[in-house]
Amino acid sequence: MNYLVTGGAGFIGSHVCERLIKNGHKVVCLDNFDDLYPKSIKIENVNVLKENPRFQLITGDVCDIDNNIDLLESKKIETVIHIAGRSGTQKANKNPLDFINSNIKATVSILESMKEAEIKKIVYLSTSSVYGHSSKAPFEEHTILENPDSVHTASKQSAEKFLEMYNQIHDINTIILRVFSVFGPNQPPESGIYQFVKANLTNQSIALYGEGNIGRDYTYISDIVDGVILSCDYLNKNIIKKCEIFNLGSGQSDTIVDILTEIEKITGKKTNTFAKPTPNKNTAPGFANIDKASKILKYNPQVPLSVGLKNTIEWIKSKENL
Numbered sequence: 001m002n003y004l005v006t007g008g009a010g011f012i013g014s015h016v017c018e019r020l021i022k023n024g025h026k027v028v029c030l031d032n033f034d035d036l037y038p039k040s041i042k043i044e045n046v047n048v049l050k051e052n053p054r055f056q057l058i059t060g061d062v063c064d065i066d067n068n069i070d071l072l073e074s075k076k077i078e079t080v081i082h083i084a085g086r087s088g089t090q091k092a093n094k095n096p097l098d099f100i101n102s103n104i105k106a107t108v109s110i111l112e113s114m115k116e117a118e119i120k121k122i123v124y125l126s127t128s129s130v131y132g133h134s135s136k137a138p139f140e141e142h143t144i145l146e147n148p149d150s151v152h153t154a155s156k157q158s159a160e161k162f163l164e165m166y167n168q169i170h171d172i173n174t175i176i177l178r179v180f181s182v183f184g185p186n187q188p189p190e191s192g193i194y195q196f197v198k199a200n201l202t203n204q205s206i207a208l209y210g211e212g213n214i215g216r217d218y219t220y221i222s223d224i225v226d227g228v229i230l231s232c233d234y235l236n237k238n239i240i241k242k243c244e245i246f247n248l249g250s251g252q253s254d255t256i257v258d259i260l261t262e263i264e265k266i267t268g269k270k271t272n273t274f275a276k277p278t279p280n281k282n283t284a285p286g287f288a289n290i291d292k293a294s295k296i297l298k299y300n301p302q303v304p305l306s307v308g309l310k311n312t313i314e315w316i317k318s319k320e321n322l
Helices: 011-022 039-049 065-074 089-094 096-117 151-170 192-202 221-237 256-267 291-297 305-320
Strands: 002-006 026-031 055-059 079-082 121-127 173-179 181-183 205-209 218-220 244-248 272-276
Touching: 002 011, 011 026, 011 039, 011 221, 026 039, 026 065, 039 055, 065 096, 079 096, 079 221, 089 096, 089 151, 096 121, 096 151, 121 151, 121 221, 151 173, 173 221, 181 192, 181 221, 181 305, 192 205, 192 256, 192 305, 218 221, 218 305, 221 244, 221 291, 244 291, 256 305
Parallel strands: 002 026, 002 079, 026 055, 079 121, 121 173, 173 244, 181 218, 205 272
Antiparallel strands: none
């Protein structure tokens, strides 16, 4: 199969590209190397793949429809995995147009490009943030989504609506994956678990919001990639008459206190924390009901939190020379 992976040099995207190549597919990785974090990090994410003849890295803007069409047609793309986008509630509320451009315009642009190039299959990585701050966990795919209370949530909900529309009007077979909190090698330095691990290893103090007792669904990167690949396999074997939505997560809830406890067990060091008021409502408990993905996609997370954290800590040690 020939795949286009947008945002393919990022955290999740680079792992997806690597797995597709390992499975014998051809991959075009499209990334604009935005300023969310240093370009050098993304380049390093895909360095291991650049020498592989079945991998091609292209710097470009997914909002450039003409370029997208050329890529889809010239590279004979069969399936698009659309990962490119921005995340972060605080950043979104401060820079709404950036998120509208990256999450809504980019998604519509890739869909328009697919329509023109007559490409009929797309897997889109959405986020658990679309559920808002409902306390009715675990979240299920049929849940009626709350009115958004942040630009980030609004932009991802809107992107999903456009995907559903193109599925219905233009017969683009579509799978939406609502991904919960992901961690592991290649994760951005600003991400929560990276920051907690680094603070622990360097004896720095780090803020603990809400006393660290809010539960989240933390999922190791290889399990998320499993879900993406299984979605592609399902998509390539079926005509998706109605846009299918799946949760991808661990299916369990762990608090920051749980995370810190595991980190301290692995490193043998205490993490210095200080209490800080929660900045917004983005701390409500939430974890995934993964029954639908398990039944239809045969999705089955394999990596326990302790094992995932051990792998992540070793990677961070190598990155930070600790």
